[in-house]
Amino acid sequence: MNRRDLLKLTAFSGAAALAAAAPARAELGRRFARLDVSPSRVIRTVAGLRPYRPEGFVVRAERLSRRKTLVHNYGHGGAGVTMSWGSAALAVRALDEAANERRIAVLGCGVIGLTTALMLARRGKQVTIYAADLPPHTTSNIAAAVWGPATLFNPARVDDAFVERFIWAARYSQRAFQHFVNDPAYGVRWIRQYRFSHRTPEREPEAAVYGDDLFPGLVRHRDPTSWFGYAAVEAHYSLMIDPDIYLRALMRDFEGAGGRIASRRFDSLADVERLDERVVVNCLGLGARALFGDEEMIPVRGQMTFLMAQPEIDYGYVTSENGHLLYMFPRRGAIALGGSNEYGNWSLEPDWEDMHRMMIGHAAVAARIAGG
Numbered sequence: 001m002n003r004r005d006l007l008k009l010t011a012f013s014g015a016a017a018l019a020a021a022a023p024a025r026a027e028l029g030r031r032f033a034r035l036d037v038s039p040s041r042v043i044r045t046v047a048g049l050r051p052y053r054p055e056g057f058v059v060r061a062e063r064l065s066r067r068k069t070l071v072h073n074y075g076h077g078g079a080g081v082t083m084s085w086g087s088a089a090l091a092v093r094a095l096d097e098a099a100n101e102r103r104i105a106v107l108g109c110g111v112i113g114l115t116t117a118l119m120l121a122r123r124g125k126q127v128t129i130y131a132a133d134l135p136p137h138t139t140s141n142i143a144a145a146v147w148g149p150a151t152l153f154n155p156a157r158v159d160d161a162f163v164e165r166f167i168w169a170a171r172y173s174q175r176a177f178q179h180f181v182n183d184p185a186y187g188v189r190w191i192r193q194y195r196f197s198h199r200t201p202e203r204e205p206e207a208a209v210y211g212d213d214l215f216p217g218l219v220r221h222r223d224p225t226s227w228f229g230y231a232a233v234e235a236h237y238s239l240m241i242d243p244d245i246y247l248r249a250l251m252r253d254f255e256g257a258g259g260r261i262a263s264r265r266f267d268s269l270a271d272v273e274r275l276d277e278r279v280v281v282n283c284l285g286l287g288a289r290a291l292f293g294d295e296e297m298i299p300v301r302g303q304m305t306f307l308m309a310q311p312e313i314d315y316g317y318v319t320s321e322n323g324h325l326l327y328m329f330p331r332r333g334a335i336a337l338g339g340s341n342e343y344g345n346w347s348l349e350p351d352w353e354d355m356h357r358m359m360i361g362h363a364a365v366a367a368r369i370a371g372g
């Protein structure tokens, strides 16, 4: 997509947002089922590390040695699920340009490795995934995982070429996820998502650079008396991906397409060099930092508490209480509560104080929006 297309797209998105005044009125009567944030409903609390690069995710090919070609596909921060199909498509293109080999090794079995491997297997390649941890024990299983490019790069650190690739990949990916919605075996669905803000923004937000049309039904409310005292509310539909269901389905599809999955840990480049395959795709997420020496990448720690499922919760939200982030998204098997972004924190231990803060914050939101 070139800049002119982009301008057309954002102009279209702005017009679409204005045309949304009617749904805004219709939504006023909506009832929010009451979220039950009782401690007795907690089923687990876990921390995960988002593989964040201020300069954005890396997709490129290089020579690892005389014998081997390496294709990178890593560093997707808080948006690895979101970007997975688009980024895999970029990686497959880079691979096609760099090498013509049938046998491919994909390192990593999170959402990036699985998607890339599946795409390659469907193109007739003979693909083996090698990974230390398999689903459900990957960061990808911890993801919230709502479709949206968040905590992905620092806009001050990327160039135009990156932004164009990012937009292309985001749009490709969102389109790819739409096709899973009708099949419950993938755990992908649309939900209404709300951003509740205590303050009115100084300026009306501009259309997202990748196009507001990726979030259908976008409306902005500025009516605290109808919206539980929130000064500004943004509502739209988002694709929700249930990672436990979705990753299992990807593994099935990959094996069904002839792919193999092997459990293996790589401690040095020599371990990679010993693989039989002459083309290796690096989808190691945060693991790429140590193995390939990318010091730009840092963890952004996020903690999630899961509650017993409440099938009547048909919405998600992002908000803040006392200046701290909070978000809630329903999965088929659980309610996911989150709200932390800790740059540079490597700890995978649950922080019980932070869990307490989130539980109290979410209980306050529940009381506010569902009147209890």
Ligand SMILES: Cc1cc2nc3c(=O)[nH]c(=O)nc-3n(C[C@H](O)[C@H](O)[C@H](O)COP(=O)(O)OP(=O)(O)OC[C@H]3O[C@@H](n4cnc5c(N)ncnc54)[C@H](O)[C@@H]3O)c2cc1C
Residues within 6 Å of the ligand: 047, 048, 049, 050, 051, 074, 075, 076, 077, 078, 079, 080, 081, 082, 083, 107, 108, 109, 110, 111, 112, 113, 130, 131, 132, 133, 134, 138, 139, 140, 141, 142, 143, 144, 145, 146, 147, 148, 264, 265, 266, 267, 283, 284, 285, 286, 287, 288, 291, 301, 302, 303, 304, 338
């Ligand atoms: C709290 C939280 C909330 C999030 N919410 C969202 C969201 O709403 N939407 C969204 O799109 N994204 C979200 N994310 C981000 C998303 O989880 C990541 O971007 C994504 O999981 C990255 O996928 P990946 O496949 O690159 O890495 P991973 O899932 O970490 O997979 C890496 C793979 O590489 C393997 N590996 C690593 N090092 C080695 C090694 N040395 N040897 C062998 N194998 C190795 C691992 O075992 C694993 O199989 C969230 C993340 C967190 C923590």
